[in-house]
Amino acid sequence: MSELAASTTETPDLESAKAKALAAGVKPRKYGGWYVAEHRLLSMRTYLQTMVATGVGTPLLYLYAMGVGLATLVDADQGQGLDKVSYLVFVAPALICSAALTTATEEFSYPIMLGFKWNPTFFGMNSAPLEGGQIINGVTYSVLFRLVAQSIVYYLFMLLFGAIPSPLGWLSIFAAVATGTALGTMLMAYASRLEEDKGQFNYIMRFGVIPLTLFSGTFFPLTALPVWLHWIGWISPLWHGTELSRVFAYGYSEPIWLTVTHVVYLVALTAIGWWLARRIAVRRLNK
Amino acid sequence: MVVVSASKSPVVAAESLTKKYKDFAAVDGISFEIAQGESFGFLGPNGAGKSTTMRMVGAVSTRTSGSLSVVGLDPNNYGPEIRSQLGVVPQADNLDTELKVRDNLIVYGRYFGLSRSYLGPKADELLEFAQLKEKAKERIDDLSGGMKRRLTIARALINDPRILLLDEPTTGLDPQARHILWDRLFRLKEQGTTLILTTHYMDEAEQLCDRLVVIDKGKIMAEGSPAALIRKYSTREVLELRFGSEHNAAAAKKVEGLGERIEVLPDRVLIYSDNGEATLQKVTETGLNPITSLVRRSSLEDVFLRLTGRSLIE
Numbered sequence: 177m178s179e180l181a182a183s184t185t186e187t188p189d190l191e192s193a194k195a196k197a198l199a200a201g202v203k204p205r206k207y208g209g210w211y212v213a214e215h216r217l218l219s220m221r222t223y224l225q226t227m228v229a230t231g232v233g234t235p236l237l238y239l240y241a242m243g244v245g246l247a248t249l250v251d252a253d254q255g256q257g258l259d260k261v262s263y264l265v266f267v268a269p270a271l272i273c274s275a276a277l278t279t280a281t282e283e284f285s286y287p288i289m290l291g292f293k294w295n296p297t298f299f300g301m302n303s304a305p306l307e308g309g310q311i312i313n314g315v316t317y318s319v320l321f322r323l324v325a326q327s328i329v330y331y332l333f334m335l336l337f338g339a340i341p342s343p344l345g346w347l348s349i350f351a352a353v354a355t356g357t358a359l360g361t362m363l364m365a366y367a368s369r370l371e372e373d374k375g376q377f378n379y380i381m382r383f384g385v386i387p388l389t390l391f392s393g394t395f396f397p398l399t400a401l402p403v404w405l406h407w408i409g410w411i412s413p414l415w416h417g418t419e420l421s422r423v424f425a426y427g428y429s430e431p432i433w434l435t436v437t438h439v440v441y442l443v444a445l446t447a448i449g450w451w452l453a454r455r456i457a458v459r460r461l462n463k
Numbered sequence: 464m465v466v467v468s469a470s471k472s473p474v475v476a477a478e479s480l481t482k483k484y485k486d487f488a489a490v491d492g493i494s495f496e497i498a499q500g501e502s503f504g505f506l507g508p509n510g511a512g513k514s515t516t517m518r519m520v521g522a523v524s525t526r527t528s529g530s531l532s533v534v535g536l537d538p539n540n541y542g543p544e545i546r547s548q549l550g551v552v553p554q555a556d557n558l559d560t561e562l563k564v565r566d567n568l569i570v571y572g573r574y575f576g577l578s579r580s581y582l583g584p585k586a587d588e589l590l591e592f593a594q595l596k597e598k599a600k601e602r603i604d605d606l607s608g609g610m611k612r613r614l615t616i617a618r619a620l621i622n623d624p625r626i627l628l629l630d631e632p633t634t635g636l637d638p639q640a641r642h643i644l645w646d647r648l649f650r651l652k653e654q655g656t657t658l659i660l661t662t663h664y665m666d667e668a669e670q671l672c673d674r675l676v677v678i679d680k681g682k683i684m685a686e687g688s689p690a691a692l693i694r695k696y697s698t699r700e701v702l703e704l705r706f707g708s709e710h711n712a713a714a715a716k717k718v719e720g721l722g723e724r725i726e727v728l729p730d731r732v733l734i735y736s737d738n739g740e741a742t743l744q745k746v747t748e749t750g751l752n753p754i755t756s757l758v759r760r761s762s763l764e765d766v767f768l769r770l771t772g773r774s775l776i777e
């Protein structure tokens with residue numbers, strides 16, 4: 177036995193096995209992340225109806241309730257609406273971001289818990305040629321796909337409601353997607369670490385995301401809050417996304433450095449969360 | 464230098480392979496080689512380190528020390544390449560319950576970069592092999608345990624693997640489901656697929672393995688074909704006597720010297736001898752009256768008992 181191990185000459189059939197392996201590794205190494213995304217999108221089909229219903233229903237309901245219903249009160253009271261525009265125009269760029277945030281919160285948490293724990297398909301992917309980083313990439317691609325699709329639909333409804341005065345309005349799609357990924361990839365990193373689900377995500381939703389939505393300048397400007405609460409906005413991806421979205425949608429005026437800060441903050445959070453999630457996934461799969 | 468004939472070159476070679484979790488060595492310096500086309504087993508009780516070994520061979524778990532080569536490559540650097548040549552049946556099923564039976568195969572095949580047009584017919588062929596053709600459109604949750612295992616095996620074959628790794632393939636299945644599964648594995652073996660399997664069932668090891676290692680507490684205790692191991696570590700036959708749990712130890716004292724070796728278990732006394740009937744005769748001559756007596760052939764269970772002083776299934 178040890179004689180075999182010590183012999184360095186490899187036999188022809190082992191050489192050919194090796195060559196075959198090296199060739200078969202090329203495609204998975206290159207496209208592995210896309211295979212995972214393809215799988216995730218196929219899984220999303222199981223809740224396609226829910227996805228379409230929320231994708232269409234949410235903008236319709238929110239834009240109508242806030243932008244038309246509540247707006248009659250706000251606009252009458254303020255004369256000019258908020259921020260010198262009608263309440264509809266003020267609130268719509270925030271709503272598109274908040275919808276993206278809600279979707280991202282779901283898509284970056286449950287599928288991750290599912291894949292590592294409840295129905296550990298990630299271990300199956302890893303037994304095939306895929307690597308931990310590719311699995312995280314694939315999940316991220318698929319969520320990006322859904323976020324973009326959903327935000328485009330939202331944007332079209334905003335147009336329909338007459339909520340987009342600026343020609344740059346379509347860029348609020350970018351603001352919305354970045355809002356989703358900024359918080360979402362962080363959640364993905366957290367979910368990748370989570371060994372047990374004791375309802376942490378419900379907590380995050382109820383005591384994290386919903387308060388964020390209330391205090392991130394969504395329904396009223398951050399400046400309406402006492403100064404000692406402004407920090408919530410400053411750390412909140414939703415506030416940065418919303419402000420950015422307003423700049424695009426109706427030319428909300430703020431210093432250019434602040435606009436750049438929004439973009440940098442959202443992109444940086446996305447990148448850090450993504451990178452962390454990849455590291456954690458690789459470590460978790462390698463038992 | 465030894466000239467190794469082509470048919471004997473190892474597709475898996477491990478030398479002092481070790482995996483430690485903190486200070487605990489789950490796999491403690493094992494060396495083995497597996498040839499192409501061979502059916503090789505790791506037989507050992509729970510916690511022996513079988514799954515840990517399989518994960519290292521499967522290139523998903525980094526070894527702590529030692530050397531390991533799978534299809535001539537080091538898993539530390541060539542994980543995806545090695546895994547492209549493997550089919551893996553893990554100890555716990557991880558089929559995707561969100562997808563239908565057939566889609567599970569196709570999606571898995573995509574991970575290897577295989578095209579959808581290739582995978583369609585391939586999936587049908589494998590469903591046929593796994594006797595799951597009628598279940599193609601079913602949900603995973605509606606399959607029985609045996610069907611899930613067969614589907615997992617079908618999934619592992621989607622890339623025509625050079626090596627099939629099976630971690631306790633029949634644990635938790637009823638006898639009928641086990642036999643169906645063994646039959647399928649036997650076919651693969653006949654077709655020349657290299658099988659590497661772990662089990663704590665000695666009958667499974669005897670049925671499926673050309674060669675096996677007995678593993679306990681992370682170490683290899685013995686290596687050989689099932690028949691050779693039995694020949695080396697046990698007698699041809701075993702006489703099993705029950706005197707009632709209170710009396711077993713006392714009775715064992717009296718029959719000392721009969722047969723080649725005696726093992727006293729909580730519920731029975733085993734006397735190892737090449738002729739069980741003759742030994743039973745001698746036992747009755749001593750005036751002892753066992754409640755039940757049974758003569759059987761030696762098995763790998765006896766080998767394990769001899770090597771470790773414990774039985775395989777606790």
Ligand SMILES: Nc1ncnc2c1ncn2[C@@H]1O[C@H](COP(=O)(O)OP(=O)(O)O)[C@@H](O)[C@H]1O
Pocket residue numbers: 463484489507508509510511512513514515516
């Ligand atoms: N990820 C892990 N962390 C710590 N200990 C582990 C881990 N995996 C396995 N072990 C330990 O290593 C030993 C061998 O486990 P395993 O390889 O699963 O045994 P087997 O498959 O033979 O039952 C056991 O004592 C187990 O508790």
Ligand SMILES: [Mg+2]
Pocket residue numbers: 513514515554630631
């Ligand atoms: Mg195990």
